[in-house]
Amino acid sequence: MKVSVAGKSGAIFSLPENKILVSQGECVKLSAPKPGHYNYYSPDFFGETSQHWYVFPNNSVISVLDLQESLQQKLSKVTPQWSWSEPSFSNFSKVFSSIQKLIATEGFEKLVPVVFEQAKLNINETDLLFMIHSCLLKACDQQVYGLWEPEASENILGVTPEVLFSYDHKKQVLETMALAGTHSLKEKPNSLLESPKERQEHQFVVDSLVQSLKGLGSLSIGETHEWLLPRLKHLKTNINVQLTSSVDIETLITQLHPTPALGVSPSTKDWKVLKKFETSIRRGKYGAPFGVLCPEGSFNCYVAIRNIQWSGEQVKLGSGCGVVKPSLLDMEWSELKLKRNSVKSLLGLVNG
Numbered sequence: 001m002k003v004s005v006a007g008k009s010g011a012i013f014s015l016p017e018n019k020i021l022v023s024q025g026e027c028v029k030l031s032a033p034k035p036g037h038y039n040y041y042s043p044d045f046f047g048e049t050s051q052h053w054y055v056f057p058n059n060s061v062i063s064v065l066d067l068q069e070s071l072q073q074k075l076s077k078v079t080p081q082w083s084w085s086e087p088s089f090s091n092f093s094k095v096f097s098s099i100q101k102l103i104a105t106e107g108f109e110k111l112v113p114v115v116f117e118q119a120k121l122n123i124n125e126t127d128l129l130f131m132i133h134s135c136l137l138k139a140c141d142q143q144v145y146g147l148w149e150p151e152a153s154e155n156i157l158g159v160t161p162e163v164l165f166s167y168d169h170k171k172q173v174l175e176t177m178a179l180a181g182t183h184s185l186k187e188k189p190n191s192l193l194e195s196p197k198e199r200q201e202h203q204f205v206v207d208s209l210v211q212s213l214k215g216l217g218s219l220s221i222g223e224t225h226e227w228l229l230p231r232l233k234h235l236k237t238n239i240n241v242q243l244t245s246s247v248d249i250e251t252l253i254t255q256l257h258p259t260p261a262l263g264v265s266p267s268t269k270d271w272k273v274l275k276k277f278e279t280s281i282r283r284g285k286y287g288a289p290f291g292v293l294c295p296e297g298s299f300n301c302y303v304a305i306r307n308i309q310w311s312g313e314q315v316k317l318g319s320g321c322g323v324v325k326p327s328l329l330d331m332e333w334s335e336l337k338l339k340r341n342s343v344k345s346l347l348g349l350v351n352g
Contacts, residue, residue, distance in 0.1 A: 009149035011040050011056060012132060012157075013292045015300065016166075018064050020136075020144065021292060023056035027149055030055060033249075033293050041249075041291040041301065042147050044154070045258070045283045046272060054147060064136055071133040082349050084317070087115035089333060095277045096332065099323045102273070110204050110265040111274065112258075114320040115336055116281045122313045128157070131308075134348030135159045140230055143302045145290050154284040158307025159346045161227070161234060164256055164289050169297035172243040174216065174252075178205040178224075180261045180322055181235035184338050185228060192226050192235050197326045199224075202235040204265035204324075209239055211267060212255045217243040231342045249299050253289050262287040262303060262320060284309050286318040306343045317343055 009027040014020055021038060029051040033039035038059045043052035095113045102108045121127070128148070135144045139159050146157035165176040181198035192198045202224065213219060222238035257263075263271040286309065291301030308317045319339035321332045344350045 009056065009147075011054065011147040013040070013145050013290075013300075014064075014139070014143040014302075015061060015292075019061050020064050020067055021059060021061050022067065023059045025057040027054045027056045029053070036295050038295060039293040040147055041253075041289060041293065042156070042285060042304075043288055044285055045262075045288040046275065047257075047288075064139075068133060068136050071129055071136070074129055075133060082119050082121060082315075084117045084119050086117055087336075091115075091279065092333060092336075093329060096323060096327075096329050098277070100325070100327075103323075103325050106269075107266075108264060108269055110201060110260055110322050110324045112260075112262050112264070112287075112320045112322050113274070113277050114283055114286060114318050116286075116316045116318045117340055118281065119315040119317075120313045121310075121315055123155075123310050123315065131157055131347045131349075135346055138230065138346050138348075142229070142306075145302055145304065146307075147290075153311050154309050155311065156285050156290075156304060156307050156309050157347070158304060158343065160290075160302045160305050160307070161229060162261065162303035162305060164259070164291070164301040164303050165252065166301070167247065167249070167252070167299040169246070169299070172217075172246070174213070174241040174243055174247070176209060176213070176239050176241075176256070178202060178209055178237040178239065178259070178261070179227075179234055180205045182321075182335055182339065183233055185231055185233050192233060193224070197324065198235060200326070201322045201324050202237070204260045204322075206237050206239075208260045208265060208267045209256070213239065213241050216247065217241045229342075231345060232338065249291075249293060253291075253301065257289050258287060259303075261322065262305070281316055283318065284316075287320065306339070306346060308343065308347065319343075 011023040030053040031051050033053050034055050040054040099111045142159045142161045148155035162179045180202045181192045220240040224237045227234045227236040288304045290304040293299045319336045321335050
């Protein structure tokens with residue numbers, strides 16, 4: 001199987017049961033999904049694009065292991081070389097202060113700013129194959145996703161731990177999760193469950209999801225637990241809904257995106273206040289929904305974090321942090337770097 005960016009478009013998406021969808025060929029952008037086809041859904045974070053459905057002519061659903069073996073045969077022994085420019089601590093400090101002021105004076109409980117590292121590299125087919133292979137090897141129950149095309153303003157590849165929702169159209173079941181609260185697996189021996197700040201940040205997400213979903217059917221809320229990944233650990237709560245009727249996919253996305261894990265709390269506040277904290281490096285698709293509508297009607301939608309985005313030779317790697325009243329500037333700054341370093345590891349851009 002050939003995955004190419006040289007003059008062609010392509011995409012990749014983790015599916016249940018250790019399967020993966022690989023799509024290739026010149027894609028068509030649409031404002032609505034095409035019935036009976038695999039449709040990728042990939043808007044920008046603020047939903048400002050009108051055509052955010054992508055349909056590819058060639059689609060294959062194969063096992064992750066088969067794709068790993070196929071890519072292994074094509075890999076170069078040379079690791080891509082990257083030189084990154086760090087985000088500005090001074091700029092983040094100003095954003096942090098502005099957010100704390102909003103929390104103190106405007107009734108916000110939580111906001112999520114984003115910062116970016118940058119690099120210059122023309123990502124070629126060899127680089128892409130290398131990164132996809134690394135993602136597949138290191139995903140560890142996380143979801144691999146990506147979409148690239150020659151004329152795209154934002155190509156993207158990543159491994160996300162966060163599922164916005166999955167919709168089983170036959171069983172009328174919707175599954176989602178609250179995922180918020182992050183620490184290094186090595187440097188923080190204490191459980192996140194013991195941290196009042198992390199528990200508060202996580203509960204904001206749980207409460208918001210419950211509020212958004214309670215009118216759709218019967219809710220089942222799992223126990224909050226600590227989820228251990230290779231470099232990071234998170235607080236996670238699974239939430240399932242037995243739907244009373246069919247749902248419209250885009251309406252549901254609008255209801256759920258962004259959760260307070262990437263947006264603001266309470267959900268009654270205008271989350272687009274986050275635009276105030278945009279810099280010359282735009283979020284693009286960072287934190288946006290990224291999904292696939294399958295031909296039979298099921299839909300899986302992830303939250304596009306832990307990724308790189310690129311256009312031409314401009315590459316950016318983002319990370320976000322949830323700022324709440326008890327947040328400390330230095331700790332949030334460290335968390336941002338911790339998350340970016342985990343992405344570099346997932347993509348094979350650093351050892352480990």
